[in-house]
Amino acid sequence: MFSEFKEFILKGNVLDLAVAVIIGAAFATITTSLTEDVIMPIVSAILGTPDFSSMFILLGSPPSDYAGAMDDYAALKEAGVPMLGWGQFLTVVINFLILAFIIFLIVRYANKVMKQMEEEKAAEESGPTEIDLLTEIRDNLKK
Template structure:
């Protein structure tokens, strides 16, 4: 059983999956930074608000002593609200990450297709042309 587990772990698919998870986590931090530090400040500047992720709609009463304009404080106090700015930030982050993954998979498929074509060797037409040329020489 231990050797079967070892064989399973050492299979290419499992190692590929582990690498993909690690790279995916790295991409997630990059895209989060891109979204929060580059894209959303631009969107906030266009919309006229300094911090877009703090945009929300209150759905309930604000307890005494809690700042009614502080999203984090309201959330910590358990005030019901729609945090649409934060949700929009997360959606944009997801779209960026999905696009990056799409581009990587697209590029990898092109590279793999070229490698398969190179490994396939000459086509039948190339072989027949070569035979014809050899026969003409004789």
């Protein structure tokens, strides 16, 4: 059983998947920072609010013993107040769209490179082209 597990783990697909997960997690951190530290402050400045992720709509009243501010999203959420956190949701959606677009660009580029490599391989396997043969014949006739 151990040898089967070792064979499974050492297969290229599993190692490739592990590398992809690690790189994906790191990339997600970069994308989150791009969203939270660059894009959302610009959106917040346009909309006139300093912290876009804390925009919400109260759906109920806070508990009677709640003493925090009524505009503190984190405190209200911790107190269990029902609310619709549309600002945080919008931030996550924008983060997802940025990540999806960047992954699209990477996959698009990878597909382009793979197609080009396949075309080069096919050209090598098919032998010399007509132009190469004609050039060779011309060179031989010159000699």
